[in-house]
Amino acid sequence: MIGGTGSVDPIPAIAISDDIREQIYAEYVGFLIKACKVFGLPLSCVEYSNRELALAIDEAEIDLQAMLARRSRTRGITAGKIAGVLAFRLSRFKIVHFKEEAWANSHFHLVQELAATLLVRKLFVPSKMPVVNILELSYQLSRRHANQETAGLFFDAFVAEAG
Amino acid sequence: MPNLQDVVDNPELLEKSIRTMMSLRGSHGEVCLNHGIRTTEELDALVRRSLEQNASDDVDVEAFRRLLGIEQE
Numbered sequence: 001m002i003g004g005t006g007s008v009d010p011i012p013a014i015a016i017s018d019d020i021r022e023q024i025y026a027e028y029v030g031f032l033i034k035a036c037k038v039f040g041l042p043l044s045c046v047e048y049s050n051r052e053l054a055l056a057i058d059e060a061e062i063d064l065q066a067m068l069a070r071r072s073r074t075r076g077i078t079a080g081k082i083a084g085v086l087a088f089r090l091s092r093f094k095i096v097h098f099k100e101e102a103w104a105n106s107h108f109h110l111v112q113e114l115a116a117t118l119l120v121r122k123l124f125v126p127s128k129m130p131v132v133n134i135l136e137l138s139y140q141l142s143r144r145h146a147n148q149e150t151a152g153l154f155f156d157a158f159v160a161e162a163g
Numbered sequence: 164m165p166n167l168q169d170v171v172d173n174p175e176l177l178e179k180s181i182r183t184m185m186s187l188r189g190s191h192g193e194v195c196l197n198h199g200i201r202t203t204e205e206l207d208a209l210v211r212r213s214l215e216q217n218a219s220d221d222v223d224v225e226a227f228r229r230l231l232g233i234e235q236e
Contacts (some may be wrong), residue, residue: 015203022209030220038227041197068201072193076201079209114227122217123210131226156197 012069016061021056024057024086027119032096035114038107043100046111048095060085063148080159083124084152090116091141093103125155127162 004092016024029048063085067077096112117138121129137154140146165180200206228234 017203017207034222037224073196078197078199123213127205131230
């Protein structure tokens, strides 16, 4: 039902299936390891919260349903917008935690955001993304202002470039 | 648009205004750009396609480190 009009919604709500969730969890850990290597962080200093990672995906699913309702239930939303939603939620939940040995690393604030950006690039962006743009979005997500839809615009540009 | 003074002077106008607003629920139009994924199945297919196309995790760790000047640290 939509908005009390009494009509039956013919389109089922979008969901992140169990298969895709498993892929996301597995790929996330792989990209978190890559992000640690980029910044020279020993893997033994880094832990991740299973619960927070799962909750981030739950929240992303709610965002997708809201974005679909707001934009176009019948015509859908772009892959870039979905990527933006996931990147945003994977950077906002308290997924990655560091032991004291990591605190002096000047880039450790970017680890979670870089892992998120690398993951959604693999899942949703068929074209190559320059390293500088990946780092820029990671910085935006970590230190500046970005929401799901503005992050989505960023990914939309690279999806469009791939044609 | 109802004029406030008219509404104060004529309670029927307020009732009519409320009826109008109630009838507008669910009338939100759809955004006419950037279309794509609508369903769980379409999302599944998109991710599967991407995973097949991007099978290798081609993260050039050294390129990131060079850009950040990490090798000088």
